[in-house]
Amino acid sequence: MSDPRLALDLALTIRHDGRGGVADDLDTLDGLTHWVHERRGLFGDASGGESWTADEQGLEAVRSLRAAVRALFAYAVRPGEPSSADAGRLLPFEEALGRLNAAAAAVPTVPRLDWAQDRDPVAHDHSADGTAEGNALPAALARAAIGFLAGPDRTALRACHAPRCVRYFIKEHHRQEWCKPSCGNRARVARHHERHRTT
Template structure:
């Protein structure tokens, strides 16, 4: 089950921000319907302790729809916080959440919505193992887990590595994890270089 979102091996908060993506046909939302939500959660399920593909597939349609709405609300809040952190100049990337205070409120509420914690299992003669326990449905704990990771991202030095991809038409974010990295992906880098090359030759011709 594949997702339309551009997964760039970024931290989960950034991957969630990037469920808004763009191409030549415009800006798209990978969480626009329950199928899109399920596909994205399947794609990242191995990176989230509270959720497994099995308990995701067990969700009733109404629960999946509610989960999608929670993810969209958190996603829009994170994109507003990211825009604040990087002084994002891209109109097409603007979040539906306009006020910084509103975005912070959504994030903090999401972090406490479905608490989750670690529990140790240890059977004699076997190696101990760690499990995740939640106070509600495990799939909903994913929202709280991503929110918690987001608070860590925005409150620590990693926030300074966050970047808006300024390639033509891109609305994605990424962490600048290498001094020479300027774009979210190689494809965006090629597009940006092509645009610069075109502009240079256009100026030379005129």
């Protein structure tokens, strides 16, 4: 079964580039290949093994799904503001929901239990009919997003509004305002400069 954390990981492939712009970790086939290989254990069989490499169709499908996930994340953080990377170009809610559900349905799956003798048992989704291999990755990501959005972490989802940050994060403490300490530092510095500029 797809790990719901993959949904947040997918959304975070859009990030601040460190120079005032936005970077896309999935802007090339190599980028998607590397991203999948870094998370191989979270995908079950959807990543196709160690030799898996992205193709143009898969890259387009994953990027399309990411746009849907980020739109649904923006909806989930309401009444708060969405990430600044999304504010002006969000998919309409119904279109995002339709994309997500269509991607999840593209590969019918059945659960399978894997249990190595020296490890704990693990459940994985496997293609029910062995077909649609090219759709396996987007389908696994879509199911992870469905699990995330229907699960308890959705209510703790926030957009980071530190200067230049475009990330979503899970609020783990009632005082947490930013996705990471460096964003908190940037926000405090920006507030300090703003106060001194207006006085």
